[in-house]
Amino acid sequence: MKTLYTWMLAGCLLTIPISCQAKNDRNAELAIKTEKTLEIYTSKTDPDTKNIQVALLLDTSNSMDGLIDQAKAQLWEIVNELSYAKCGHYEIKLQIALYEYGNDRLPSQEGYIRQVLPFSDDLDEISKELFALTTNGGNEYCGKVINTSINQLDWKKDNDHLKLIFIAGNEPFTQGPLDYKDAAIDAKEKDITINTIFCGNYTQGINTKWKDGANLTNGEYSAIDHNKETIHIATPYDDIILQLNRRLNNTYIYYGNEGSKKISLQAEQDRNARSYSDANAVSRAISKSSGFYKNKSWDLVDAAEDESFEIEEVVKEELPIELKEKSSKELKQYIVQKSKERKEIQDEIQNLNKKRLAYIKKNSKKDGANLEAALIKAIKTQGQRKSFSWEK
Template identity: 85%
Template sequence: MKTINLWGLLCLLIVPVSCNAKNNGNSELAFQSDNSYQIYTSKTDPDTRNIQVALLLDTSNSMDGLIDQAKAQLWEIVNELSYAKCGHYKIKLQIALYEYGNDRLPSQEGYIRQVLPFSDDLDEISKELFALTTNGGNEYCGKVINTSINQLDWKKNNDHLKLIFIAGNEPFTQGPVNYKDAAIDAKEKDITINTIFCGNYKQGIETKWKNGADLTNGEYSAIDHNRETIHIATPYDDIILQLNRRLNNTYIYYGNEGSKKMSLQAEQDSNARSYSPANAVSRTVSKSSGFYKNKSWDLVDAVEDENFEIEEVEKEELPQELKGKSKTELKQYIAEKGNERKEVQQKIQELNKKRIEYIKNNSKKDDSNLEAALIKAIKTQGERKSFSWE
């Protein structure tokens, strides 16, 4: 890592990068407090734009409805994000999860817990959401925002979309960290804070939730967190769920954790069904999108990585029925499953277009839930970075 002072920087030509301009390198410039710049070597694909979303959820006693909405609406949120475009760039979604305001959490940490760092593993995100429970406590908004800014691996390049969503219902001013200081830190790192007050809109303004968002040009929303999520059944649901079973049969686990990860996939299918068949359909649609990738344990996804070598996978790491196959036979089997997966995913996407149209024509618009607040803010702020949802 090399540090350049401002005089040296005058010799550099800095060209802003947008979604419509090609980034020709892997370096990122970040301004430092000592009036210098640091060049960071990015390990990220320069042809990728990240949507980084940190969810900070109040898990005190009164927030059961909020957690239920998060569980019930996760897959529709992911689906909406999967439609994002940004020029020729590939879009990568990363979600981090924090809980705060729960008496079971360590008081010395400010009743805060990082549930999950930035992750693109949608099954893990679902698993952790379904594991959340509520209990009374102290809700320190400034503290949890500050903690998420400092702990998470935020992209330093400002071409990425970096968002914090904090939801709760106690005054935004509580705790040892002033929310205004946390907002200043967020703004310096090009992170936008969006606040979701669980209660009356005017009360959220009076308790500084709106001000907490305004400081970084974020969105303030007030939602009815106790409203039950209404899932609209469509004529296409049963067919999509049948395709989900075919989709699951295209996964080929490998490695020490492969079998467990495949079981986790099935477990999260079950969690989605526990809310409604329509929610299970939403998850299936997510599994047909580009955001649902499992190259760490699935051979079909793994072979898409040019750095992956199938020859390095030991027979002991494969399912029993594949251990007797030669490398040539194994490659052919993976290719067949890959082709089948693409076919199934395409059918799901085609049916989902009809499903979306049916829901649009048979339901009233609802802006009072978590999903609506998240999607509105993400689209509004994404447009500033040249992301679009056409």
């Protein structure tokens, strides 16, 4: 006689016959294996989420100071534009990876390439790494850095996600030990689209194969003036948004052994954004009011949104000094209060941003020849193929 053990796996019933005479440890072993299978499945598949994965490959050779400057100055506007993405009922998650290449300070045996940051949704960390980039003369191997990013990064296996590489530089696309055409074949097999941004004359970029590098995966080719200074439009709403950002920062409750460092990093990236202009600091504040800015690894308000989070497991010694003596009940009440405050402030920032965008649209001439414009155009074009849309 046999007993049927049944589990639900990936929407299907999994029925396994087990002998009634089997030992208890065999049953336990089977249960553990099945549990592990379920864990592997659920870790790889989130049916309610669509990811936008963007790998930025930036040339950091001597001539690229302007490109890096644009990346720093335009990061938050890029994030803001992506935050308006919609795809049916799905939650949209943004992950950004960062590579630098073509810099003499990088290891020659690696092809003058460095993974600055793997895929991350930590926007403060992304900003920190961007601001730490410096330039130095070198050899720019486009095929090699593309291939490296394809093999090193944790790309989603499901082709419903938006998986994009953006490579920017100004030397011939053909340089280096690995043919860019071979890298494009690898990308296409994994449903990754390569977009190329040539820093210089449009025709020169075509002649040096940058356009061909994009065409091979149906990506976008753009040519930009990388030395052009980013123009930020000041609006009547900026001062109010900056004031709200200061209030927003006060809703964060750090915890854990890295918590105090992370909240300091948040303040540091506020200062970095403001170093370009108040308008850029405003763009960052708007990013912080979006769904992409989540910090559950160090902030109790974001962490408490996770059903598996247990406040009792928080080490009291790793909390701000004014919270160390609070009971778990008092701490929960404090988190609820700060969560409510944050939601109200974020809503207010978003409402003001609608007015800000209308003002900018009315008072500016959009310059399409910069890094931000090239990225957004490509992402929206390719996102539409995956049923993504953008609504403000």
